[in-house]
Amino acid sequence: xxxxxxxxxxxxxxxxxxxxxxxxxxxxxxxxxxxxxxxxxxxxxxxxxxxxxxxxxxxxxxxxxxxxxxxxxxxxxxxxxxxxxxxxxxxxxxxxxxxxxxxxxxxxxxxxxxxxxxxxxxxxxxxxxxxxxxxxxxxxxxxxxxxxxxxxxxxxxxxxxxx
Amino acid sequence: xxxxxxxxxxxxxxxxxxxxxxxxxxxxxxxxxxxxxxxxxxxxxxxxxxxxxxxxxxxxxxxxxxxxxxxxxxxxxxxxxxxxxxxxxxxxxxxxxxxxxxxxxxxxxxxxxxxxxxxxxxxxxxxxxxxxxxxxxxxxxxxxxxxxxxxxxxxxxxxxxxxxxxxxxxxxxxxxxxxxxxxxxxxxxxxxxxxxxxxxxxxxxxxxxxxxxxxxxxxxxxxxxxxxxxxxxxxxxxxxxxxxxxxxxxxxxxxxxxxxxxxxxxxxxxxxxxxxxxxxxxxxxxxxxxxxxxxxxxxxxxxxxxxxxxxxxxxxxxxxxxxxxxxxxxxxxxxxxxxxxxxxxxx
Numbered sequence: 001x002x003x004x005x006x007x008x009x010x011x012x013x014x015x016x017x018x019x020x021x022x023x024x025x026x027x028x029x030x031x032x033x034x035x036x037x038x039x040x041x042x043x044x045x046x047x048x049x050x051x052x053x054x055x056x057x058x059x060x061x062x063x064x065x066x067x068x069x070x071x072x073x074x075x076x077x078x079x080x081x082x083x084x085x086x087x088x089x090x091x092x093x094x095x096x097x098x099x100x101x102x103x104x105x106x107x108x109x110x111x112x113x114x115x116x117x118x119x120x121x122x123x124x125x126x127x128x129x130x131x132x133x134x135x136x137x138x139x140x141x142x143x144x145x146x147x148x149x150x151x152x153x154x155x156x157x158x159x160x161x162x163x
Numbered sequence: 164x165x166x167x168x169x170x171x172x173x174x175x176x177x178x179x180x181x182x183x184x185x186x187x188x189x190x191x192x193x194x195x196x197x198x199x200x201x202x203x204x205x206x207x208x209x210x211x212x213x214x215x216x217x218x219x220x221x222x223x224x225x226x227x228x229x230x231x232x233x234x235x236x237x238x239x240x241x242x243x244x245x246x247x248x249x250x251x252x253x254x255x256x257x258x259x260x261x262x263x264x265x266x267x268x269x270x271x272x273x274x275x276x277x278x279x280x281x282x283x284x285x286x287x288x289x290x291x292x293x294x295x296x297x298x299x300x301x302x303x304x305x306x307x308x309x310x311x312x313x314x315x316x317x318x319x320x321x322x323x324x325x326x327x328x329x330x331x332x333x334x335x336x337x338x339x340x341x342x343x344x345x346x347x348x349x350x351x352x353x354x355x356x357x358x359x360x361x362x363x364x365x366x367x368x369x370x371x372x373x374x375x376x377x378x379x380x381x382x383x384x385x386x387x388x389x390x391x392x393x394x395x396x397x398x399x400x401x402x403x404x405x406x407x408x409x410x411x412x413x414x415x416x417x418x419x420x421x422x423x424x425x426x427x428x429x430x431x432x433x434x435x436x437x438x439x440x441x442x443x444x445x446x447x448x449x450x451x452x453x454x455x456x457x458x459x460x461x462x463x464x465x466x467x468x469x470x471x472x473x474x475x476x477x478x479x480x481x482x483x484x485x486x487x488x489x490x491x492x493x494x495x496x497x498x499x500x501x502x503x504x505x506x507x508x509x510x
Contacts, residue, residue: 098167101174109177117181125192132168132175134194146192153189156244 011038012046013061019054020046027064032104051102056095063108081111090119090131122158176200180213185245240284243345248297250284258284258297273299274318274327285352287345287374295322296374298330298352300339319377332379337370344404346429350374353409353429355402356381369402369409371429385411385425385436403454404429411436412451412460420444422451442476445483449474461486 009025011034029035037047049057063084070076088096093116100108120128129136138146147154168175179187179201191198200206241247250258260269286297297320315337317330336358343353354370358381369382384400398413405426413423421441442460443449449462452473459477466472473486 094167097174097178098171101171101177113174113177114181116178117186120178121182121186125189128190128193132193134168134197136193137195138192143192146198150188150191153185157189 013057014046014048015052015054015057016050017054019057021057021061023061023064024068027061027068030064030068030105030107032106034103049103052099053095056092056099059092059096060099060103060105060108067107077107081107085111085115088115090116093119094131122156124157124160127160172196172200176206176209180206180210238284238342240286240342240344243287243347243349246286246295248284248286250282252282260286260295260297271297271320274329281339283339283342283354285342285345285354285372287352287372288349289374290348290350291375292323296320297322298372299327300334300354302339330377334370334379339370340367343369343402343409346404346407348407351429353402353404367400369427382427385438398423399450401451403451405454405456410439410454412442414450422449442478442481445474445476 010022011025011028013021013023013028013034015021025038029038034047052060066080066084067077070080085093093112097109097112097116100112120131123131128134136143175197179190179197182190187201191201238252239247239249245262247261248258249261257270257272260271262268281302283300283302284297285300286295288295299318299320301316301318303314303316315332315334317332317334318327319330320327338357339354340357341355343355345352351371351373353372355367356370357367367384369384371380371382372378373380398415400411400413402409402411404410408429409427411423411425411427414420421443422445423441424439425436426439427436445462445464447464447466449464451460452463453461455461455475457478459475459479462474462476464472464474475484475486476482477484
């Protein structure tokens with residue numbers, strides 16, 4: 001262990017498209033999923049992360065390194081998270097929220113969910129369906145009835161910007 | 164659902180929990196499963212616990228750099244386009260604009276003045292650039308001006324520039340009695356005022372402010388209430404804004420009778436009040452407190468033991484329903500507007 005030898009332990013993570021990443025154990029254990037694997041002694045070789053692709057994992061590791069380099073200062077951590085997420089598009093955010101959920105990283109999960117909510121807040125129902133890949137399963141009558149009940153919420157919706 | 168999200172309903176829920184209520188209601192139409200998630204009692208519980216409920220911290224109303232010993236008398240104005248304004252009648256230095264749908268509060272500093280004043284606030288929007296405009300009416304209560312008039316000052320706040328400017332007016336012969344509110348499209352707001360023309364009796368009228376033309380205007384009451392009629396002290400009146408018209412109720416001070424009802428279309432404040440069918444009769448002393456569009460009216464009643472309760476009167480069915488309002492003993496009740504509920508209410 002790092003504490004005994006004085007040199008930081010490095011873990012190797014493998015994405016579902018077989019990319020390998022090295023990351024300091026101290027940063028990687030922000031993920032409860034990885035921490036459990038380390039504690040169970042599965043970290044000897046390569047840790048396979050079956051639900052995360054290489055592109056997303058690279059991003060998550062950037063976050064892990066960035067946030068763990070900040071001392072215990074919630075303000076600074078928050079501003080790092082805001083900056084980290086500021087230039088991400090919806091697709092990337094969606095990949096990240098699912099990865100954060102799989103890796104069980106509550107701080108990233110909170111930040112990305114809030115960011116997605118902020119992005120979709122004023123969007124149309126159609127935009128949300130497209131971005132989440134959701135098929136409308138209402139009949140036109142049912143949809144009209146639900147819409148009628150909350151008519152006021154359709155005021156002030158942004159014009160779709162994705163097509 | 165996209166396999167990525169369909170296998171992860173808990174992730175969808177995490178995201179939904181962070182949306183404002185207005186978006187949540189709209190996204191019930193995305194898909195049946197979203198409607199199901201949003202309508203679950205556990206979702207409402209988590210939503211409230213996450214701190215997004217309306218928790219109006221009114222501390223700012225008490226803080227005043229001028230006079231720390233002042234009395235706090237908060238008023239709520241709105242909602243207009245999901246905004247409500249909270250202010251203090253007395254000389255506090257700030258007001259709050261609260262966005263009901265985004266659950267956000269903005270504090271606006273008021274222009275500094277040195278009078279001892281009474282304040283009334285109205286707010287609305289101009290059509291052209293949909294800019295938030297706040298009107299502040301200040302009345303000097305201490306120093307009576309020449310000829311016995313009460314001094315007035317009017318300030319306008321422009322939301323885009325985030326700045327105040329002083330506004331010319333001809334309101335010096337008016338006493339502001341009460342703010343009535345803003346019409347639904349946001350272009351006019353109203354006050355109940357009393358005029359004191361030189362050397363003549365007082366009479367009540369409605370003062371309007373037009374947010375598009377930045378102009379005040381007065382409209383008289385229905386003929387029945389002209390001049391001394393309200394001095395007889397047998398009937399009182401109460402005015403509300405309904406959509407884009409004003410509705411006026413006259414109610415007997417001693418209770419137990421019918422309430423008269425009149426409407427006036429507010430566009431330009433011209434034309435006559437139209438008399439509508441009276442409502443009631445109510446068995447107890449009843450005072451109108453709020454209206455719900457064209458559906459009905461909420462009344463505060465006092466029973467023989469002096470206990471206060473609230474009823475809703477339906478114009479169409481003439482039915483009177485008791486309403487339970489959860490509140491603490493000294494809480495004041497202000498009816499704002501019903502928009503919808505997260506979980507369906509079972510009857």
